[in-house]
Amino acid sequence: MTKLSVNINKIATLRNSRGGDVPNVVDFAKDVQRFGAEGVTIHPRPDERHIRYQDARDLKPVVYTEFNIEGNPVKSFMDLVLEVKPTQVTLVPDAEDAITSNAGWDTIKHKDFLIEVISEFQKNGIRTSIFVDPVLKQIEGAKATGTDRIELYTEGFAHQYGLGNKEGIKPYTESAVLANELGLGINAGHDLSLDNIQFFKENIPNLLEVSIGHALIAESLYLGVENVIQMYLQRLK
């Protein structure tokens, strides 16, 4: 059984574009859980261009499924996560000016740093996951950090799958087999979608959780727009 955690960053992006509170991210989080989502993911960035630090605090009392906060463990992020105490923190080595996450950790180079921050979160009862590329030595390196889980960075798979190349799954399957042998839990995310999720799941043994945002929100727009247009037309008769 693989849990679906909905990343609601894009809802905050839409809200921020008008400066008000529509759509409301807390209501959206309540609704995705009502509709069956098994987790809510946010990825606050230091510039707060979508999810704001205050959103994390406001979401804490309403997220009764798994609450996953992702981000680069700079001091302000660490303080926030230690205050909010989500179910899981996912550490992502994203540069401040990156449009979106674009690489996993070098778990060998940053081993000491990761050991330190991971143990701090674990001491506070927060499960840890670290964002990694599907590279065997990076999975071994992840094990050495003491993390509970890894999150496989799936952009490469999604890109290849979109081009019709199913071989792109291979490094992910091999990484998952190794992670299972090492006793690491396996999450995955980035550019997963209705098109590629089933194939991905079928090829990853013991996939515990996926976090999906960009495609899921875009798909919701496409799949909902007909209904909403009919509702407007009804009111304009």
Ligand SMILES: CC(=O)[C@@H](O)[C@H](O)COP(=O)(O)O
């Ligand atoms: C780690 C990861 O792949 C996602 O959290 C992704 O980075 C979403 O962040 P943005 O919504 O800022 O693209």
Ligand SMILES: NCC(=O)COP(=O)(O)O
């Ligand atoms: N961890 C991945 C995530 O939360 C969502 O990534 P995306 O679906 O917005 O690419």
